[in-house]
Amino acid sequence: MIQIPALRFGKPYTSLEKATLIHHVTGEPVAEVSQVTGSQIARDLGQMERAHKELRAIPIRDILEIYRKAADYFVTATLPCGDAELTFDDYVRNLSATTGSPMVFCRRNALKVHYVLENIEVVLGGLTRGLDLTALDTGYATGGGRTQAFYPTTDVFGAVLPSNSPGVHSLWVPTIALKMPLLLKPGREEPWTPMRVLQAFIKAGLPAKFLGFLPTDHAGAADILRLCGRSMAFGDDKTMAPYKHDHRVEIHGTGYSKFIFGDDQADNYEQYLDTIVEGIAGNGGRACVNASGVWTPRNGKAIAEALAKRLSGAKPRPWDHPDCEIAGFARPEVAEAIDGMVTKALETPGAVDVTEQVRGTPRLVKEGRIAYLLPTIVRCDTPDHPLANKEFLFPYASVVECPQADVLKRIGYTLAATVLSEDERFLADAMACPNIERLNLGALPTNRLTWDQPHEGNLFTHLYRQRALNIAPTSHATAGPAARPVAAGRDVAAV
Amino acid sequence: MRDTPGKPTPVTGATLEEKCKNAKAQLDKHFVETVQWHFNPETGTPFWLEKAKSFDFNPLTDVKSYADINKFPIFEDDWLRGGPIRKWVPKAYADRGVYVFETGGTTGLPKTRIVIDDFKIDYEMMSDTLPDKAFPKGSNWLMLGPSGPRRLRLAIEHLAQYRGGICFCVDLDPRYVVKCLKERKIAEAQSYKDHCIDQALTVLAGGHDIKCMFTTPKLLAGFDEQIRAGKLEDKYRALGKPIPAGGLRSIKSAGITGIFSGGTEFTPQFTREAYEEMLDDGDVYMTPTYGNTLMGLACSKPIGPDDGFKISYYAPQPRAVIEVVNPDNFEEIVGYGETGRVMLTTLTKEFFVPRFPERDEGEREKPFDKYPWDGVSGVRPFAALAGGTVVGVY
Numbered sequence: 001m002i003q004i005p006a007l008r009f010g011k012p013y014t015s016l017e018k019a020t021l022i023h024h025v026t027g028e029p030v031a032e033v034s035q036v037t038g039s040q041i042a043r044d045l046g047q048m049e050r051a052h053k054e055l056r057a058i059p060i061r062d063i064l065e066i067y068r069k070a071a072d073y074f075v076t077a078t079l080p081c082g083d084a085e086l087t088f089d090d091y092v093r094n095l096s097a098t099t100g101s102p103m104v105f106c107r108r109n110a111l112k113v114h115y116v117l118e119n120i121e122v123v124l125g126g127l128t129r130g131l132d133l134t135a136l137d138t139g140y141a142t143g144g145g146r147t148q149a150f151y152p153t154t155d156v157f158g159a160v161l162p163s164n165s166p167g168v169h170s171l172w173v174p175t176i177a178l179k180m181p182l183l184l185k186p187g188r189e190e191p192w193t194p195m196r197v198l199q200a201f202i203k204a205g206l207p208a209k210f211l212g213f214l215p216t217d218h219a220g221a222a223d224i225l226r227l228c229g230r231s232m233a234f235g236d237d238k239t240m241a242p243y244k245h246d247h248r249v250e251i252h253g254t255g256y257s258k259f260i261f262g263d264d265q266a267d268n269y270e271q272y273l274d275t276i277v278e279g280i281a282g283n284g285g286r287a288c289v290n291a292s293g294v295w296t297p298r299n300g301k302a303i304a305e306a307l308a309k310r311l312s313g314a315k316p317r318p319w320d321h322p323d324c325e326i327a328g329f330a331r332p333e334v335a336e337a338i339d340g341m342v343t344k345a346l347e348t349p350g351a352v353d354v355t356e357q358v359r360g361t362p363r364l365v366k367e368g369r370i371a372y373l374l375p376t377i378v379r380c381d382t383p384d385h386p387l388a389n390k391e392f393l394f395p396y397a398s399v400v401e402c403p404q405a406d407v408l409k410r411i412g413y414t415l416a417a418t419v420l421s422e423d424e425r426f427l428a429d430a431m432a433c434p435n436i437e438r439l440n441l442g443a444l445p446t447n448r449l450t451w452d453q454p455h456e457g458n459l460f461t462h463l464y465r466q467r468a469l470n471i472a473p474t475s476h477a478t479a480g481p482a483a484r485p486v487a488a489g490r491d492v493a494a495v
Numbered sequence: 496m497r498d499t500p501g502k503p504t505p506v507t508g509a510t511l512e513e514k515c516k517n518a519k520a521q522l523d524k525h526f527v528e529t530v531q532w533h534f535n536p537e538t539g540t541p542f543w544l545e546k547a548k549s550f551d552f553n554p555l556t557d558v559k560s561y562a563d564i565n566k567f568p569i570f571e572d573d574w575l576r577g578g579p580i581r582k583w584v585p586k587a588y589a590d591r592g593v594y595v596f597e598t599g600g601t602t603g604l605p606k607t608r609i610v611i612d613d614f615k616i617d618y619e620m621m622s623d624t625l626p627d628k629a630f631p632k633g634s635n636w637l638m639l640g641p642s643g644p645r646r647l648r649l650a651i652e653h654l655a656q657y658r659g660g661i662c663f664c665v666d667l668d669p670r671y672v673v674k675c676l677k678e679r680k681i682a683e684a685q686s687y688k689d690h691c692i693d694q695a696l697t698v699l700a701g702g703h704d705i706k707c708m709f710t711t712p713k714l715l716a717g718f719d720e721q722i723r724a725g726k727l728e729d730k731y732r733a734l735g736k737p738i739p740a741g742g743l744r745s746i747k748s749a750g751i752t753g754i755f756s757g758g759t760e761f762t763p764q765f766t767r768e769a770y771e772e773m774l775d776d777g778d779v780y781m782t783p784t785y786g787n788t789l790m791g792l793a794c795s796k797p798i799g800p801d802d803g804f805k806i807s808y809y810a811p812q813p814r815a816v817i818e819v820v821n822p823d824n825f826e827e828i829v830g831y832g833e834t835g836r837v838m839l840t841t842l843t844k845e846f847f848v849p850r851f852p853e854r855d856e857g858e859r860e861k862p863f864d865k866y867p868w869d870g871v872s873g874v875r876p877f878a879a880l881a882g883g884t885v886v887g888v889y
Binding site for chain 1: 680
């Protein structure tokens with residue numbers, strides 16, 4: 001069994017309280033993860049002002065070089081993980097073992113993390129909208145005759161992470177490049193990816209004092225969100241409700257992602273079925289960008305049946321099978337609870353589980369210690385049905401009929417929406433729709449992400465605020481780099 | 496201050512075996528006397544006199560030793576909810592001033608317990624276990640813990656007075672905190688906690704020569720966090736007082752030498768963290784306690800790194816008894832080192848509570864020289880009940 005300590009900004013810490021992670025199939029212990037308390041986190045955060053100052057002093061070019069090396073180490077090196085040394089394959093195997101996510105999904109998602117590490121300049125370019133990255137050294141950049149200056153909003157960035165999909169780790173990976181100390185609270189079953197990224201950074205030369213790996217409980221997570229000047233957190237609507245109006249916390253909650261047919265394409269639904277199936281069930285259907293709804297002005301019944309036929313063939317396969325399509329639940333009681341919620345909601349008239357009719361077997365499958373939920377398409381008569389706008393941790397989608405004129409008003413918060421239409425006016429309405437966070441126009445799955453665009457917030461604007469910067473002309477002769485705006489020819493006008 | 500009448504005589508003996516034997520004899524005698532008191536029509540407690548009518552034994556004639564405790568039914572905590580409160584006052588004490596202390600009560604009726612002198616006796620016994628170096632006689636105390644209808648505030652104040660000091664208190668309502676957390680008002684609960692700690696810092700900054708304090712584990716952590724963040728120094732600045740050389744960024748530098756802590760769950764990890772990171776590697780002495788309004792309080796073996804910060808509690812026998820029992824058969828005491836549910840029995844002239852199954856579990860501990868009777872370690876919420884209760888919130 002692997003012993004994984006906390007990393008308290010340079011100091012490994014083995015706690016008397018440990019979370020035991022078990023193999024979801026065999027039930028055997030895989031690792032023990034040291035847990036820290038909220039007060040320990042608070043104590044560590046007291047050192048962050050100094051750490052931030054030291055990290056700011058490292059030139060961005062050096063940090064980008066660290067990213068390039070870390071990207072390579074992440075996939076090729078044997079890296080420490082507590083008292084073990086893990087190859088990339090070992091890492092993927094452990095990740096799958098404790099989360100229940102099949103190895104093929106774990107590998108695919110880990111490569112997303114690698115992509116961000118390897119392409120950090122592209123990602124930063126997207127997040128900063130092309131800002132000259134030396135601005136991260138100097139605090140400002142000049143270009144096109146303008147000066148843009150920024151200041152950090154915090155001394156540390158905290159991330160309260162989930163266990164369900166390792167791909168989400170791509171979101172915090174740019175933090176160090178933005179010259180911000182990083183505190184990670186890993187999901188209970190998923191210490192593997194955060195630890196591996198941090199170890200790749202350390203092997204690449206980043207001082208460990210900028211990195212915190214602090215497994216903790218719910219109260220400790222709340223302390224992270226309270227004490228870090230900026231943070232991100234993953235959780236369901238209920239968990240995240242207290243932070244809904246806290247601008248310091250970037251919430252990654254339930255996605256309610258959707259495909260939306262326009263009037264002009266509703267009769268052509270068959271040509272979009274592959275795209276929709278990928279959006280619903282890709283990566284096991286567990287991500288917030290997986291579609292949980294297909295909204296159409298007509299042909300709801302036909303669309304539901306066509307999707308059900310495509311998805312009803314999915315079968316549980318062993319976690320290490322290369323053709324896995326669905327993820328197992330390491331805690332079968334969670335699958336049972338979700339199944340019960342769907343079944344209970346189906347008692348409300350106006351909805352039918354079309355996949356169960358096509359498949360002829362229940363959605364809940366138990367095998368040994370684990371359980372699976374088979375893909376489920378529910379046809380809802382109206383958007384008001386309790387299952388019309390729900391998201392679950394498995395490939396689930398409702399098919400809902402709603403007139404085009406109403407749909408953008410009825411969809412509610414939608415993280416990723418793919419609008420299937422060529423109607424320019426409808427597309428323009430979609431472009432202006434405030435309910436949609438990520439908008440895809442045309443046949444793109446909802447879960448197709450580009451890492452150089454914001455995802456439920458922009459890490460750069462979360463960690464930096466733009467400020468006005470004026471420097472008196474007389475100071476530039478002795479003030480060094482800070483005088484560059486003037487040197488660039490921009491006189492400071494009195495306003 | 497003189498002892499409150501009723502403090503039991505310390506157990507003596509040349510060897511641990513002899514001490515254990517004497518402790519058992521003391522308990523047997525004390526148990527029989529307590530039963531005689533509560534079930535005697537002249538001195539007895541109305542509740543028990545009425546309850547005895549349903550017994551299939553006569554407490555006055557059939558109880559010969561502590562082993563007869565199993566003749567009594569399991570004590571149901573619902574018996575303590577609702578009035579009239581006088582049913583719990585022994586007839587012999589009808590003319591005494593009576594306190595009522597509450598426990599629980601965030602929703603619905605709290606449990607109530609009458610007290611006359613018990614809290615004083617309990618805390619005087621506890622005082623005898625405190626090292627004078629860490630809790631100097633005559634020094635003043637700070638009470639940062641639950642107040643209101645709970646026993647703690649008066650008990651700590653009495654403890655301070657018994658040791659020749661004066662106790663400064665902060666008002667804290669844990670029911671409000673529980674309510675906030677149940678309604679997921681996390682920020683409001685935090686704000687209230689900060690408000691309480693802020694008052695404590697104000698007291699500390701007042702120059703009252705405070706060396707000892709009581710607080711709960713959560714508040715101790717919050718108190719340490721605020722001090723490390725410079726809030727005590729801020730108080731000094733606001734009062735126009737100079738900050739001493741070396742600063743005021745730790746509990747030790749604030750002048751505290753001893754901390755008596757309890758009220759909520761104490762884990763070895765928290766104890767280690769407190770010892771290593773809040774209290775300067777044990778320079779500030781801390782003793783955990785386990786107790787409640789019903790039982791009194793159990794003292795801990797001295798804690799430290801030598802035994803992995805293990806916390807073992809021992810009841811103030813013979814006034815209270817802790818047993819670790821099979822959760823499926825309360826009459827079966829588990830073996831030493833084995834896990835079971837914590838069963839409390841309170842045996843004072845003011846209050847008789849036989850066989851009360853606590854909401855905790857732990858491991859049965861062997862007697863040792865200082866406490867020659869069974870103890871319990873690793874106390875935590877009873878697994879079969881955990882999940883439905885909000886614990887350790889203040």
